[in-house]
Amino acid sequence: MSSRSSALSRRSDRIVLFTWSGAALCGAALLSPGTVTDSVRVSVVVAESARSGEAVLVTLRLTNTSDRRVTLYLTGRAITFDIVVAGSDGQVVWRRLDRVTTQQIVHVKALAPGETLEFQDRWRVAAPPGNYTVTGVIPTDREPLRTAPAHLRIAPPP
Amino acid sequence: MRRQSILVRSFAAAALLVAAACSDGTRSTGPEPTPVLRSAQAPDLGTLARTVPGFGGLFIDNGVPTVYLTDVTKRGAAERALGGFAQSRGVAPGDIRVLQGRYAYGDLDRWTQAVSYEAFDQGGVVFVDLDEAANRVLVGVERGASHANIRGLAARLGVPAEALVVRETDPIVYAATLQDQVRPVVAGVQIHFGNFLCSIGFNAVSGGQNSFVTASHCTNKQGGVEGTQYFQSLSSQANSFIGTEVADPAYKRNLAPGCPKGKLCRFSDASRAAYAAGVPFTLGGIAQTSGPNNGSLTITGTFSITSEGNAVVGDVANKVGRTTGWTQGVVTNTCVNTGVSGTRIVQLCQTFVSAGVGGGDSGSDVFGQTGGSSVRLLGILWGGNQAGTQFVYSPITNVEQELGALTTF
Numbered sequence A: 001m002s003s004r005s006s007a008l009s010r011r012s013d014r015i016v017l018f019t020w021s022g023a024a025l026c027g028a029a030l031l032s033p034g035t036v037t038d039s040v041r042v043s044v045v046v047a048e049s050a051r052s053g054e055a056v057l058v059t060l061r062l063t064n065t066s067d068r069r070v071t072l073y074l075t076g077r078a079i080t081f082d083i084v085v086a087g088s089d090g091q092v093v094w095r096r097l098d099r100v101t102t103q104q105i106v107h108v109k110a111l112a113p114g115e116t117l118e119f120q121d122r123w124r125v126a127a128p129p130g131n132y133t134v135t136g137v138i139p140t141d142r143e144p145l146r147t148a149p150a151h152l153r154i155a156p157p158p
Numbered sequence B: 001m002r003r004q005s006i007l008v009r010s011f012a013a014a015a016l017l018v019a020a021a022c023s024d025g026t027r028s029t030g031p032e033p034t035p036v037l038r039s040a041q042a043p044d045l046g047t048l049a050r051t052v053p054g055f056g057g058l059f060i061d062n063g064v065p066t067v068y069l070t071d072v073t074k075r076g077a078a079e080r081a082l083g084g085f086a087q088s089r090g091v092a093p094g095d096i097r098v099l100q101g102r103y104a105y106g107d108l109d110r111w112t113q114a115v116s117y118e119a120f121d122q123g124g125v126v127f128v129d130l131d132e133a134a135n136r137v138l139v140g141v142e143r144g145a146s147h148a149n150i151r152g153l154a155a156r157l158g159v160p161a162e163a164l165v166v167r168e169t170d171p172i173v174y175a176a177t178l179q180d181q182v183r184p185v186v187a188g189v190q191i192h193f194g195n196f197l198c199s200i201g202f203n204a205v206s207g208g209q210n211s212f213v214t215a216s217h218c219t220n221k222q223g224g225v226e227g228t229q230y231f232q233s234l235s236s237q238a239n240s241f242i243g244t245e246v247a248d249p250a251y252k253r254n255l256a257p258g259c260p261k262g263k264l265c266r267f268s269d270a271s272r273a274a275y276a277a278g279v280p281f282t283l284g285g286i287a288q289t290s291g292p293n294n295g296s297l298t299i300t301g302t303f304s305i306t307s308e309g310n311a312v313v314g315d316v317a318n319k320v321g322r323t324t325g326w327t328q329g330v331v332t333n334t335c336v337n338t339g340v341s342g343t344r345i346v347q348l349c350q351t352f353v354s355a356g357v358g359g360g361d362s363g364s365d366v367f368g369q370t371g372g373s374s375v376r377l378l379g380i381l382w383g384g385n386q387a388g389t390q391f392v393y394s395p396i397t398n399v400e401q402e403l404g405a406l407t408t409f
Helices: A003-011 B015-020 B047-053 B072-088 B105-119 B145-156 B396-403
Strands: A015-019 A029-031 A040-047 A049-051 A054-063 A072-076 A082-087 A090-096 A108-109 A113-123 A132-136 A150-155 B018-024 B055-063 B064-071 B098-099 B127-130 B137-144 B162-171 B185-187 B190-193 B195-199 B203-207 B210-216 B228-232 B241-247 B264-267 B271-275 B281-286 B301-308 B316-321 B323-340 B345-354 B365-371 B374-384 B391-395
Touching: A003 B047, A040 A132, A082 A113, A082 B241, A108 A113, A108 B203, A113 B018, A150 B396, B047 B055, B047 B072, B064 B072, B064 B345, B072 B098, B105 B137, B105 B145, B105 B185, B127 B162, B137 B145, B145 B162, B185 B203, B195 B345, B203 B281, B210 B241, B301 B365, B316 B345, B316 B374, B316 B391, B323 B391, B345 B374, B345 B396, B374 B396, B391 B396
Parallel strands: A049 A150, B064 B098, B137 B162, B185 B281, B264 B345, B301 B374
Antiparallel strands: A015 A113, A029 A040, A040 A054, A054 A113, A072 A108, A082 A090, A082 A132, A108 B195, A132 A150, B018 B162, B055 B064, B127 B137, B190 B195, B190 B228, B203 B210, B210 B271, B228 B241, B241 B271, B281 B301, B316 B323, B316 B365, B323 B345, B345 B391, B365 B374, B374 B391
16 A cells, blocks of 8 residues: 555544534635535535645535434445546546545444534645646445535646 | 245235246136226125126236126126226226136135145145136145145145146245345345444354354454444344354454555454354355346345355456345456555455445455356455445455354355
């Protein structure tokens, strides 16, 4: 396993559980419209812009938008999530879980009404300046939950 | 408790849908299926038997109400009794079809009840039916079951030989899936512990202890024995507790020369649980679905482990697990030291297969087909790529190296 994967793996254990308050993480962050199902919404938060070489924080949020308890069949002992960065031509330039082996276990997770799971990782920008999309994917034992893409503009290094 | 047995026999008309063609005696005409359900209620057959002289049965044939009458000159009575029903189906009363019946409905009903009362004591009886479309008593038996026993029984009960049809049919099987409660327990079905779901790899006997093997990470703590309690298929079901973890060697640094610096290693992601007393299981049994790579989770049969072995690159390997069912593909890599995402673990000398996998398949059986339903046990599935197109398993030799000798068939 590469050192990059190891570092990512350590970070993947850091899952923050909090109640959704509607506030963005910071003023520069952009909250995508997100995917809305009957009971849950999944969205991705990322800065509007970054420079090549920077580590861009990407946050996935999974929220129970219903007024009842929802049970999700996610995967991994530590819940697995993926982040996909693609160029304006659709070409994927980075995928968090590219070429890694994950344990194929179902993680049964109950969310109270309004409760949000949050997952974070950083992408070390190694792509030419331009416009990109960032999409979050949370695998389940059926179809994965996908966020709507958020837009990220990469500027040249200073 | 309905789901505690895969195989059941049923006295159900629905059995006709799966009845095989092989039969003796009078051949059933078999009603043609009607393409849509109608809102009009079907007439009560008992009432028809009382109001239509010689009534012997009613069915729909190509959309046309069709009746058996022992006296076809009584057609007028049938038209009066069934006219409204026929019109609701777009058929004029005069177009009701009348067939010459040999037996009155009341006699057939009495014979059917009498045969049903005793027939299920005989081996291999699947169903007993008053076949309205054939004007006969129909008994479905499993292939190889005695027809003579049924005919002898019917004769003793006073049923005319010509009134009885004995037909070979498939046993009626509940549409149990890999995620349902299944008894006896076989490999490939769902297990539940804590907040997690996995699959059973295979049943085994170790030192006289009845057991099943699943993945090490399908325990409360990967590596080390914590007495994980397992339920099949969910802890919320009655009688679902099946066993307790008893073997799961610790992951260690410097386990072998191939163990990378700073990593924890083992040669298998496997653990063993002892079955609770009284839990039925099938040694060597692996749940089988309708085919590989078709996404079905419905159990249609059972594979039988008849040998163990190791695969080489190019071999075809299979797995059956609770999430993606039966998948099959080619072995692409063997003896691969494999890092596990999100952990400090490296699994030594693992095998990669280009086949489907999904969350919840961990712990599944991996096997090669050797002919018919016989299979060679290859190992325990524990990992896969994010696309769900490649699974990773621990070879059976690695599993037994770490868990000790296992009797698996």
